[in-house]
Amino acid sequence: MKVGAYVSPKCVAMKEREMPVPAFGEALIKVSYAGICGTDMMIYHGLHPRAEAPLVLGHEFSGVVIDIDGDQHVQKGDQVVIEPLIHCGVCSACQQGQFQVCQKLRYIGIDQDGGFAEYVTIPIHRLRLLPASVTEKEGAMIEPLAVAVHTVRRSKLKVGDTVVILGAGPIGLLIGLIARQAGAGRIVISDVSSMRLEIAQKMGFEVIDAxxxxxxxxxxxxxxxxxxxxxxxxxxxxxxxxxxxxxIKYQGEIVVVSVYKKAPTIQLSAMHFREISLTTTRCYTPSDFTKAIELLEQQKIQIDELVSHILPLEEIQTGFDLMENPDQALKILFKL
Ligand SMILES: NC(=O)c1ccc[n+]([C@@H]2O[C@H](COP(=O)([O-])OP(=O)(O)OC[C@H]3O[C@@H](n4cnc5c(N)ncnc54)[C@H](O)[C@@H]3O)[C@@H](O)[C@H]2O)c1
Ligand SMILES: [Zn+2]
Ligand SMILES: [Zn+2]
Structure with missing residues (x-):
């Protein structure tokens, strides 16, 4: 079968691999769509602390169940989305149900082979059923959508609030959609890319060209x-x-979603004089993932506009080249 692998810094390639065989507790999935994310770009640049070549990339993907043992929550032929977090289940955070801050958190597609592949084996408990009204293409964007759901949930956003989003990448735009869904008043998004600002505007947000x-x-x-x-x-x-x-307003809330490539300097004194709160976020909980699926099922949000390219896996290098320039691409999906 064909896979898309990280080879070395700034080099990804399509490779041939043996078909994987599911172990006990795993299912065989035929991948449908898989998206490139900022974390994949970090791996691509050789900057990820854990990912190692020849890793099969991809943690945002949908597929169809080909082989599964016994009576499970999904069956052969079902369309599924993969929830790629693998938590340890025993650390203090896991004991509190806060799996996203598990002390030993690992990801499918980062710490082990992922979804840039024709087939992949996945632990059955990491499979989520895709409702019939959600397309496989949308399915590949549920993971970043869940990040946005978690982010807005962790914020103290109230109905009618004025919201500013700095950065109109896929995550910023998805946060905009969820904030709107949560009742935000004015939503203003800034970026430095004409293409991304145009998409933000089309999605109905006020934009600022920074x-x-x-x-x-x-x-x-x-x-x-x-x-x-x-x-x-x-x-x-x-x-x-x-x-x-x-x-930010006095007593307002800053939510930091970014993973900084270079540690920024934060002006804490400027914050304390106005009693500003700072919240950080990581990934999503299982219920955020469920919420993301439900929002699409109930057609409460439209995420298709985020897809700038759909490429065959043969063009994996082109996909990563395009992702280098925010003016060329937003969300790139591979169709397997
Ligand atoms: N907390 C989490 O769990 C989580 C999950 C996914 C991604 N992230 C992080 O969220 C961030 C955004 O992810 P993304 O996939 O949308 O990345 P992205 O790189 O596509 O988006 C960043 C955007 O910021 C814009 N930008 C650059 N300079 C700017 C400026 N001066 N003013 C305004 N905008 C500017 C870029 O043009 C780009 O559109 C990344 O740092 C990523 O690592 C965090
Ligand atoms: Zn991602
Ligand atoms: Zn844990």
């Missing part, structure tokens, strides 16, 4: 000089780590 505009100045103007109620930092650079503090 290349030509002073973001803090605009937010202050929109809020009678007070600032936003909640700011989501989803760009992951020093400039936005500064802006998140400048454009």
């Amino acid at each position: 290349r030509h505009t002073d973001v803090t100045h605009v937010i202050k103007k929109y809020t009678d000089g007070v600032g936003a109620d909640v700011v989501f930092e989803v760009a992951g650079i020093q400039a936005t780590a500064d802006q998140m503090i400048e454009c």
